[in-house]
Amino acid sequence: MLSPQEAQARCHALIERAVRAGAEAGDAVYIGDSSEAVSVRLGALEDVERSESEHIGLRVFVGGASASIGSTDLGDSALDELASRAVDMARAAPADKFAGLAPEELLLREQAPDLDLVDLNEPDPQTLRRWAEEAEDAARAVPGVTNSEGGSASAGRGVVALATSHGFSGAYAATSHGRSASVLAGTDSGMQRDYAWRSARHAADLPSPAAIGREAGERTVARVNPGRVKSGTYSIVFDPRVGSSFVGHLLGAMSGAAIARRASFLLDKDGAQIFDSAITISEDPLRLRGPRSRPFDGEGLRTGPRKLIEEGRLTGWLMDAAAARQLGAVPTGHASRGGSGAPHVTAGNLVLQPGSVSRAGLMADIADGIYITELIGHGVNGVTGDYSCGASGYRIEGGEITGPIAEFTVAGNLIDMFARLIAADDLETWRGIDVPTLRIDGLSVAGD
Numbered sequence: 001m002l003s004p005q006e007a008q009a010r011c012h013a014l015i016e017r018a019v020r021a022g023a024e025a026g027d028a029v030y031i032g033d034s035s036e037a038v039s040v041r042l043g044a045l046e047d048v049e050r051s052e053s054e055h056i057g058l059r060v061f062v063g064g065a066s067a068s069i070g071s072t073d074l075g076d077s078a079l080d081e082l083a084s085r086a087v088d089m090a091r092a093a094p095a096d097k098f099a100g101l102a103p104e105e106l107l108l109r110e111q112a113p114d115l116d117l118v119d120l121n122e123p124d125p126q127t128l129r130r131w132a133e134e135a136e137d138a139a140r141a142v143p144g145v146t147n148s149e150g151g152s153a154s155a156g157r158g159v160v161a162l163a164t165s166h167g168f169s170g171a172y173a174a175t176s177h178g179r180s181a182s183v184l185a186g187t188d189s190g191m192q193r194d195y196a197w198r199s200a201r202h203a204a205d206l207p208s209p210a211a212i213g214r215e216a217g218e219r220t221v222a223r224v225n226p227g228r229v230k231s232g233t234y235s236i237v238f239d240p241r242v243g244s245s246f247v248g249h250l251l252g253a254m255s256g257a258a259i260a261r262r263a264s265f266l267l268d269k270d271g272a273q274i275f276d277s278a279i280t281i282s283e284d285p286l287r288l289r290g291p292r293s294r295p296f297d298g299e300g301l302r303t304g305p306r307k308l309i310e311e312g313r314l315t316g317w318l319m320d321a322a323a324a325r326q327l328g329a330v331p332t333g334h335a336s337r338g339g340s341g342a343p344h345v346t347a348g349n350l351v352l353q354p355g356s357v358s359r360a361g362l363m364a365d366i367a368d369g370i371y372i373t374e375l376i377g378h379g380v381n382g383v384t385g386d387y388s389c390g391a392s393g394y395r396i397e398g399g400e401i402t403g404p405i406a407e408f409t410v411a412g413n414l415i416d417m418f419a420r421l422i423a424a425d426d427l428e429t430w431r432g433i434d435v436p437t438l439r440i441d442g443l444s445v446a447g448d
Contacts, residue, residue, distance in 0.1 A: 142217025256323030
């Protein structure tokens, strides 16, 4: 895998070749990744994985048309062929009046900020195995755990570089570390499985392997012998590990491309009050050591903090350059790139800000409700906002979490759900999309 400086040089070399081949404009992106993971099961080594990949992609513009192409071969002759083919493809493609690079005046020109994304202490395979064993041992030690799917630990490093024909050049590296455990409890039809995992840029920011294992074991044992719930309308509380999915649905609907296609349930709601005024959702792609931090976006624009929802109001759309042209607006620095193809929209380090009530207080007045810890399936209509997902979790009775339940479906419409959403004060920030415990009243449940 190339260093950030080497990756920048290769991107520049590819752009120069494309211009010589006849491209009027273009950009090149390099994405490199390496990772190592060790997994154990029942105390024995089960798997050791090592992977490394690198890809360079080229997008060119000729006569109002564009084409994208990519390769894993970074040699000079391969880049020559890549540039020639991309230009030929663009000449044969239909014109697109919205295609093009991001506005030159919006490019990041100053030195990119150092976001402390690289952990210089790379664990060796023996250390990864020890962490995996510690996580599984702690999970299996929880009374009631009967079997294991294993413990694992991983470490990786990635490099991203981008160069454009109109003057942007940048690159950065980032590391990642992860630990997880998954175990089973109970027997026969009452058997249940659950897990715990954590990831971070720096290994020092992770909980201990034993803490992750204990969480996996305790979550699993609590789910044994689930009951059923009767169909009806309930107040539902969402655990943070599933509540973050609501922010993901919001992001998809805020995409400028979806708005331009008129394929979003938020259409015509720019500036509208869609949450209670107590709800604010913020983004900070420049957070130090953030899981989704990046100093520039996929088109070379600066990134920065923003409130997507401010006091319940939608603050605007998330746009790459093409969507901005379609909507007669300005790109927002949310473009993301893969190894080839046009940019798409993403956001970094999102947080639904905590409320003022505790998790216990959020449930205190619920006489008969449901606490959801797992959602199954992706039953969301991005155009209408209709929502339907399989779920499992626990009953809430008299304001307290009681026995486990499973095999039911929760349904509603996201516009109505957003309007009724209430947040607790128990926010933890580590996932990339983080929310506290959330409550939504009046949701339909299909059970027995």
